[in-house]
Amino acid sequence: DTAVSQTPKYLVTQMGNDKSIKCEQNLGHDTMYWYKQDSKKFLKIMFSYNNKELIINETVPNRFSPKSPDKAHLNLHINSLELGDSAVYFCASSQDAPRDSDTQYFGPGTRLTVL
Amino acid sequence: GNSVTQMEGPVTLSEEAFLTINCTYTATGYPSLFWYVQYPGEGLQLLLKATKADDKGSNKGFEATYRKETTSFHLEKGSVQVSDSAVYFCAHRGSTLGRLYFGRGTQLTVWP
Numbered sequence: 649d650t651a652v653s654q655t656p657k658y659l660v661t662q663m664g665n666d667k668s669i670k671c672e673q674n675l676g677h678d679t680m681y682w683y684k685q686d687s688k689k690f691l692k693i694m695f696s697y698n699n700k701e702l703i704i705n706e707t708v709p710n711r712f713s714p715k716s717p718d719k720a721h722l723n724l725h726i727n728s729l730e731l732g733d734s735a736v737y738f739c740a741s742s743q744d745a746p747r748d749s750d751t752q753y754f755g756p757g758t759r760l761t762v763l
Numbered sequence: 764g765n766s767v768t769q770m771e772g773p774v775t776l777s778e779e780a781f782l783t784i785n786c787t788y789t790a791t792g793y794p795s796l797f798w799y800v801q802y803p804g805e806g807l808q809l810l811l812k813a814t815k816a817d818d819k820g821s822n823k824g825f826e827a828t829y830r831k832e833t834t835s836f837h838l839e840k841g842s843v844q845v846s847d848s849a850v851y852f853c854a855h856r857g858s859t860l861g862r863l864y865f866g867r868g869t870q871l872t873v874w875p
Contacts, residue, residue, distance in 0.1 A: 652806075681862075689850055689868040691807075696862065704862055738806055750856075751797075752863060754806040 651675050652755040654739050660761045661729060669724045669758045671739030679703075680722035681740040681752065682714060691738070697722055726760075734762045765790050769853045769866035776843055776873050784838040784869045786827075786853035794855040796820075796829055796836040797863070801850045810838075810851070843873045 652673045661667055673680060681704075682694040695714040696704035702714070711727045726733060739755040769786040776782060788796065795814045799807040811820030816831035825840045836853060853866040 689801075689870075691852065691865040691868075693862050740807075751809050751812065754799075754808070756806045 652739055652741055652753050654737075654755040654758050656758060657756065658759050658761075660763065662763055663729055663731060665729050666725070666727045667729060667760070668726070669737055669739075669760070671722045671724070671755055673720055673739075673741040673753070673755075675741055675743075675753060676720075677741040677743050677753075678719060679742045680716065680719075681742075682722065682724050683738040683740060683754075685736040685738060685757070687735070695722075695724075729760075729762045731762050734760055736760070765855070765857055765864045767853050767855055767864050767866035769851075769869055771867070772850075772870040774869060774871045776871070778845055778873055778875050779842045780873075782838070782840040782843045782847075782871070784851055784853075784871070786836045786838065786866060788834050788836065788853070788855045788864075790834075790855050790857070790864075793831060794857065796827070797854045797856065798825070798827055798836070798838050799852040799854060799865075801852065801868070803849070807852065843871070845873045845875050847871060848873050 655670045679698045681696045685691045697716045700716045713725045716722045736757045736759050738757050740752040742750040742752045767788045797812045798810040800810045801807050811822040813820040813829035819828045827838045850868045852868045854863045
C-alpha cells in the first residue's frame, strides 16, 4: 500500500493555465506538507497543515493555494502558471508537527513543466 | 537562522570505496537531524536520523553521528554499492512547526 500518494506524476501545461496536484496519505498522520524541488535539487517547504489548519505558509506567491478537505488530503492549486513554477512538487506527512523527532514521509513527487 | 550546508557533488566512487558526505547545520537549540535519500525518479526516503547529541543513526550500512560541538552530522559508509547511487540530503527539523531545513543535496554515483 502506498503511504503518501500524489497525482498526477507528470503535468505539462501552458503558461497562464490553472492546475491542481492532489496528495493523500493513509498513515493516519496529523500533519501534511508541500515542498518544491527546483532544477538543482534544492528543496524548500511551501506549506504545512496540521489537522486541516494551515501552520506554515512560506513566502510563496498567492497564486499557490493549498486546500485540506480532511487530514488525509492536502491538495495544491496553482493559478496563472508561470515558467518559473516548473519544478518537482513533493507532498509529505508526519505524525505530529510539534514533536521534533517525527519522520516525514514523502510522496513520489509531481513533475510540473510549464511551457 | 536555520540552515544546512552539505558538501557539493557530484561524488563518484568505485564499488566498495569508502564514502563520506559532510553536513553541518545552524539552528536554534538542538534539533533532530536526518539524512534522506532520493533514488532516480522517486521521492525522498528517510535513511537515518539522530535526535540528540552523540546519537548515532544507522541504516543499510550508512552511519552518521550527531556532533553538537561541531554542529555536524556527516554521513559515512564503509563500502558503497552501485545500488547506493542516489542524491543524499541532510536536514534538520526546526524547533517549532516541524519544518525540515534541507541541504542542497549531494549526487552520489557508484561505478562497478
